[in-house]
Amino acid sequence: MATKPEAKNLPCIFNSIVSKYPESQLAQCEIKEKQRWRHALAETAINKITILAKYFPELNSLLDSLESYSLCEKHYNQVVAKDSFINQLKKANNLIFLDPKENERKRIKLNNDTCDFGIQVSLPDPEYEKQINELGQLNMQLLSENKILEKELILLNSKYESQINELKHFNN
Ligand SMILES: [Zn+2]
Numbered sequence: 001m002a003t004k005p006e007a008k009n010l011p012c013i014f015n016s017i018v019s020k021y022p023e024s025q026l027a028q029c030e031i032k033e034k035q036r037w038r039h040a041l042a043e044t045a046i047n048k049i050t051i052l053a054k055y056f057p058e059l060n061s062l063l064d065s066l067e068s069y070s071l072c073e074k075h076y077n078q079v080v081a082k083d084s085f086i087n088q089l090k091k092a093n094n095l096i097f098l099d100p101k102e103n104e105r106k107r108i109k110l111n112n113d114t115c116d117f118g119i120q121v122s123l124p125d126p127e128y129e130k131q132i133n134e135l136g137q138l139n140m141q142l143l144s145e146n147k148i149l150e151k152e153l154i155l156l157n158s159k160y161e162s163q164i165n166e167l168k169h170f171n172n
Pocket of ligand 1: 030
């Protein structure tokens with residue numbers, strides 16, 4: 001089995017995330033001469049990182065490769081050691097993540113919206129549209145063929161009538 005690399009030789013998992021969320025309270029990585037590095041692949045850290053992945057979606061793709069990341073002291077303190085940062089995030093996202101009633105209300109609204117959407121708009125499937133066009137063309141073709149047949153029928157009828165007339169004339 002390969003030896004586990006030392007945590008201090010691995011990049012801090014939050015290093016790439018921080019720059020993407022300048023608005024968040026996420027701290028900048030701290031690079032001190034003497035600091036503790038912790039592996040991201042440790043139970044407490046995994047739990048916290050999993051929670052944070054809700055707020056920082058980039059973390060989701062890193063969850064499978066936690067063994068390649070560590071936590072700098074700053075982020076360990078901010079994210080793993082204390083709950084205040086996560087609690088802050090939860091509070092800020094209260095409407096979405098915490099209040100079950102609000103969630104329920106939103107879900108109902110969403111369902112209703114979906115229903116409305118389904119009733120109001122049925123988006124034309126291009127394949128379906130193509131078939132309708134083809135059927136329309138076929139219909140036109142049949143209609144014009146029908147007209148030709150009608151004309152032929154009229155012609156035949158008139159021929160027949162004139163023949164009858166001739167016969168009547170002959171008989172008389
Ligand atoms: Zn860091």
